[in-house]
Amino acid sequence: MQTRVLAVRNIGVAFGGLQVLDDVSFDLRRGEILGFIGPNGAGKTTLFDALSGFVPSVGQLWLDDVELTPLKPAQRAAAGLGRSFQDARLFAAMTVLDTLRVANELSLLNVDVLGTAFGLRHARVAEAEATERSVELIELLGLATYRDKLVRELSTGTRRIVDLACLLTRRPRVVLLDEPSSGIAQREAEALAPMIRSIRDTIGCSVLLIEHDMPLLLSVADRLHALETGKTIATGHPQTVIRHPEVVRSYLGDDASAIGRSGTAAVARAKRKK
Amino acid sequence: MDYILLGLAIGMANALLAVGIVLTYMSTRVINLAHGELGAFCVAMMLALTRNAHWHYAPALLASLAATGLLAALIEQGVIRRLEKSPRLIVLIATLGIAQLIIVARLVVPKPKAGEGVELITGSGVFPVPIDNPVVEFGRVVLRPQHFIALVIGPLVALAVVLFLRRSTYGIALRAAAQNSSRALLAGIPVRRVSTIAWVAAGLLSGVASMLLAPIVGYSSSEAVGLPLLMRGLAGATIAGFDNLGVAFGAGLAIGVADQLVFLSTGRAGITDVIVFAAVLIALYVRRSEYRRTSANEETSWDTGDATRPLPLAILQHVRWRQTVRASVGVVALVAIAMPWVLSQSALFFTATVFLVAVVAVSLTMLTGWAGQLSIGHWGLAGVGGVFGARLVTMGHFPYWSAFIAAGVIGALCALLIGLPSLRFEGTSFAVVTLGFGVAASGWLFSQPWFRSGQGLRRPSYLDNRGYYIAALVFLAFTVVVARRLQRSRIGRNMTAVRENSRQAESFGVNLVRTKLTAFVISGTFAGLAGFMWAIGVGSANGEVFGPVRSLTLVTAVVIGGLGSIAGAVIGAFYMLGIPYFGSNISVYIGLLSTGIGVLTLVLFLPGGFARIGYFVRDFVAARVTGLDPNPDVVPVSLDRLSADSSAPVMENPQKVGKKRGVSA
Numbered sequence: 001m002q003t004r005v006l007a008v009r010n011i012g013v014a015f016g017g018l019q020v021l022d023d024v025s026f027d028l029r030r031g032e033i034l035g036f037i038g039p040n041g042a043g044k045t046t047l048f049d050a051l052s053g054f055v056p057s058v059g060q061l062w063l064d065d066v067e068l069t070p071l072k073p074a075q076r077a078a079a080g081l082g083r084s085f086q087d088a089r090l091f092a093a094m095t096v097l098d099t100l101r102v103a104n105e106l107s108l109l110n111v112d113v114l115g116t117a118f119g120l121r122h123a124r125v126a127e128a129e130a131t132e133r134s135v136e137l138i139e140l141l142g143l144a145t146y147r148d149k150l151v152r153e154l155s156t157g158t159r160r161i162v163d164l165a166c167l168l169t170r171r172p173r174v175v176l177l178d179e180p181s182s183g184i185a186q187r188e189a190e191a192l193a194p195m196i197r198s199i200r201d202t203i204g205c206s207v208l209l210i211e212h213d214m215p216l217l218l219s220v221a222d223r224l225h226a227l228e229t230g231k232t233i234a235t236g237h238p239q240t241v242i243r244h245p246e247v248v249r250s251y252l253g254d255d256a257s258a259i260g261r262s263g264t265a266a267v268a269r270a271k272r273k274k
Numbered sequence: 275m276d277y278i279l280l281g282l283a284i285g286m287a288n289a290l291l292a293v294g295i296v297l298t299y300m301s302t303r304v305i306n307l308a309h310g311e312l313g314a315f316c317v318a319m320m321l322a323l324t325r326n327a328h329w330h331y332a333p334a335l336l337a338s339l340a341a342t343g344l345l346a347a348l349i350e351q352g353v354i355r356r357l358e359k360s361p362r363l364i365v366l367i368a369t370l371g372i373a374q375l376i377i378v379a380r381l382v383v384p385k386p387k388a389g390e391g392v393e394l395i396t397g398s399g400v401f402p403v404p405i406d407n408p409v410v411e412f413g414r415v416v417l418r419p420q421h422f423i424a425l426v427i428g429p430l431v432a433l434a435v436v437l438f439l440r441r442s443t444y445g446i447a448l449r450a451a452a453q454n455s456s457r458a459l460l461a462g463i464p465v466r467r468v469s470t471i472a473w474v475a476a477g478l479l480s481g482v483a484s485m486l487l488a489p490i491v492g493y494s495s496s497e498a499v500g501l502p503l504l505m506r507g508l509a510g511a512t513i514a515g516f517d518n519l520g521v522a523f524g525a526g527l528a529i530g531v532a533d534q535l536v537f538l539s540t541g542r543a544g545i546t547d548v549i550v551f552a553a554v555l556i557a558l559y560v561r562r563s564e565y566r567r568t569s570a571n572e573e574t575s576w577d578t579g580d581a582t583r584p585l586p587l588a589i590l591q592h593v594r595w596r597q598t599v600r601a602s603v604g605v606v607a608l609v610a611i612a613m614p615w616v617l618s619q620s621a622l623f624f625t626a627t628v629f630l631v632a633v634v635a636v637s638l639t640m641l642t643g644w645a646g647q648l649s650i651g652h653w654g655l656a657g658v659g660g661v662f663g664a665r666l667v668t669m670g671h672f673p674y675w676s677a678f679i680a681a682g683v684i685g686a687l688c689a690l691l692i693g694l695p696s697l698r699f700e701g702t703s704f705a706v707v708t709l710g711f712g713v714a715a716s717g718w719l720f721s722q723p724w725f726r727s728g729q730g731l732r733r734p735s736y737l738d739n740r741g742y743y744i745a746a747l748v749f750l751a752f753t754v755v756v757a758r759r760l761q762r763s764r765i766g767r768n769m770t771a772v773r774e775n776s777r778q779a780e781s782f783g784v785n786l787v788r789t790k791l792t793a794f795v796i797s798g799t800f801a802g803l804a805g806f807m808w809a810i811g812v813g814s815a816n817g818e819v820f821g822p823v824r825s826l827t828l829v830t831a832v833v834i835g836g837l838g839s840i841a842g843a844v845i846g847a848f849y850m851l852g853i854p855y856f857g858s859n860i861s862v863y864i865g866l867l868s869t870g871i872g873v874l875t876l877v878l879f880l881p882g883g884f885a886r887i888g889y890f891v892r893d894f895v896a897a898r899v900t901g902l903d904p905n906p907d908v909v910p911v912s913l914d915r916l917s918a919d920s921s922a923p924v925m926e927n928p929q930k931v932g933k934k935r936g937v938s939a
């Protein structure tokens with residue numbers, strides 16, 4: 001498969017004697033949005049943690065031709081793996097501008113201690129470029145008035161935008177989005193689908209997406225991967241997966257309203273999108 | 275075998291100290307840095323009552339233990355409980371403030387008299403022992419009553435603790451609360467009362483342990499007895515991972531035995547501190563997988579936003595604001611340069627030493643305020659630079675400038691050596707390691723023949739008081755400029771990011787260990803340089819000049835100044851040294867008193883420190899001169915608006931984003 005970006009093979013994670021993830025494998029194609037569903041405790045976030053290198057795991061992981069398995073989180077990030085966290089906590093005591101500049105870390109690696117301490121040219125130039133880039137992006141996203149605000153002063157929704165801005169500036173090859181809709185209002189959540197697609201198109205990445213908001217997920221995902229208690233129970237086309245008997249039993253229930261939004265209009269809209 | 279028995283007797287005290295630390299940790303998730311001071315206080319009480327007031331042994335024992343228990347209860351009720359919801363590192367700093375206050379309390383207790391009104395400073399025969407027999411010669415050692423008492427009382431007290439935890443309602447409640455305090459609270463357990471009881475029990479344990487230890491290893495009334503006591507307990511507690519009383523007890527015993535065996539094989543005393551320090555490092559290494567796991571309440575994050583909030587760019591670039599900044603920097607510089615013609619010689623020298631402490635404080639604020647790693651042994655790092663530099667000058671006859679540079683280099687190397695094994699772990703273990711280093715460096719390293727400095731460290735002729743002042747001033751100015759550059763660049767930003775949210779930082783590609791190590795090495799460099807200049811000023815460099823208690827002063831200085839703020843660190847240094855300087859005619863203890871009270875007040879009532887007041891003034895001035903709002907209101911922005919509006923930027927301009935990124939990437 002030429003268009004394969006990410007290859008995940010037989011990933012397993014155990015905490016003590018508890019097998020939290022068991023033999024999970026999948027491929028991610030270029031430009032694809034792969035959604036993950038499953039009940040709480042199914043291992044979705046653990047899977048993301050294992051892929052980003054935060055928890056020790058067995059199995060293999062390739063990004064293009066690079067094997068990420070032996071790499072630490074920061075090295076995986078440098079290889080092109082982007083991660084967004086469910087809480088979008090970011091750095092509470094830093095300004096939005098500084099947060100974005102931290103996100104530019106990989107373009108600033110030549111800013112060393114001595115260069116900074118003595119104000120050498122290469123350090124100044126690299127910093128100025130990162131600042132300019134961050135400021136442009138902040139203005140582009142309509143965050144200009146927030147630029148010098150501390151992250152802890154922002155609403156969850158705004159933090160989410162900053163979080164996505166960090167992804168935009170980093171341009172990872174693969175983005176791991178962990179429940180971007182959590183903690184934000186439903187109206188805002190509805191705006192996420194176009195945003196996720198536009199991020200993918202803008203930076204040309206592929207996306208792994210954990211999401212409990214089924215209408216949102218169904219409107220963006222090209223494929224779904226269903227987990228239960230750490231095991232894959234179904235994978236494939238979204239409509240196939242959500243009708244899969246095990247998925248229905250373990251996660252969705254047989255009540256159609258769980259798949260649609262609360263409120264008939266939303267359900268109708270979700271259906272229309274299909 | 276004979277030495278092992280002797281070691282076991284000493285080990286009993288270590289073991290009980292360790293058990294006490296684990297007990298407080300279980301109940302409130304904080305390492306009580308005042309734990310050793312509680313014991314030292316108990317010993318001081320006991321001595322005053324028996325030697326000065328001529329009480330009998332038993333009532334004096336009960337009274338001093340009761341006083342110690344009461345003190346522990348007061349601490350828990352007055353401070354720890356109020357900080358229930360604070361980051362654990364803040365509570366750790368609060369216990370440092372408490373430790374300083376207990377030192378004052380201990381020093382205020384009358385010193386024991388040896389006879390005709392002479393105050394005893396140290397001595398091993400001073401401490402009362404209730405019985406005179408038996409004295410047994412066993413192999414190569416003489417076992418005295420105090421050893422037997424330790425060997426009998428130690429296990430009995432430990433047994434009592436075990437029975438308390440296993441059998442009594444409160445003991446079971448304590449174990450439940452240690453597992454999950456909110457759940458225990460929901461289950462109807464009075465978590466708070468349980469925690470008070472745990473603190474009292476720990477205070478009593480510390481008291482008993484110190485009284486077992488005092489007649490064996492001797493008594494000293496100097497400032498620095500609490501910290502070595504604390505380290506003895508901390509070593510055992512660290513080995514036990516702060517959660518296993520049995521292991522803590524055993525580890526304490528083992529350290530005592532190891533101490534005696536090393537004494538036997540090397541014939542050198544006074545290396546207890548080193549053994550304890552080594553035990554901590556080994557424990558961290560062996561239990562590394564556990565220490566790497568962190569729970570939310572052990573995160574290093576503390577919000578220093580109040581102390582480091584930058585002004586909006588619009589103001590920073592405003593002409594009149596720039597003029598104002600330049601003018602005020604100019605005024606400060608003029609005042610500083612004019613000082614040699616204004617101040618007396620002694621005041622000039624004093625100010626110079628404050629500048630040097632300010633340099634160390636700035637270096638500590640980088641490490642602790644930015645990178646979130648609390649160092650309680652920073653004066654020890656300064657000492658490494660000071661002692662080594664002084665050695666080069668006095669014994670190697672190196673020129674001063676090259677010794678100065680060497681002091682910085684060795685400070686950096688030392689930080690690297692300590693940091694490599696200890697910065698891999700999150701949480702408070704780094705604080706424990708640096709504390710151990712500070713104690714061991716002062717008690718052992720600085721007096722080693724291969725490291726100590728020679729006699730007769732003299733100031734060169736160009737460093738008379740005026741020259742010394744100017745050198746210190748230039749050095750401080752250089753430090754502040756470098757610190758500001760680092761703070762505003764990738765280096766400082768990454769440190770803050772790692773402190774605030776290490777996973778998020780890593781997912782941006784920031785190397786965690788390297789960032790923390792960078793902070794520590796930069797910090798160690800400046801500390802080493804300043805230590806050497808300090809040694810030149812004082813005229814000697816040894817374990818006393820670089821004692822561990824000043825490390826506590828430094829931590830207090832940066833907390834009072836506002837963690838993370840460079841100006842705050844400088845102001846904090848002036849506060850910490852200025853009060854004892856000007857207030858010494860009021861009371862000799864005013865220094866410790868003001869720092870202890872100062873740190874507790876700030877932690878409890880004004881997090882953000884002096885810097886917060888400074889930023890208030892800055893914002894006010896900025897608003898006046900530029901007419902711009904330093905903290906403007908924001909136009910609410912939401913995801914919703916982004917896509918609903920036709921002007922939705924990401925939607926409309928994907929190519930624009932891509933192009934701009936493309937140019938610079």
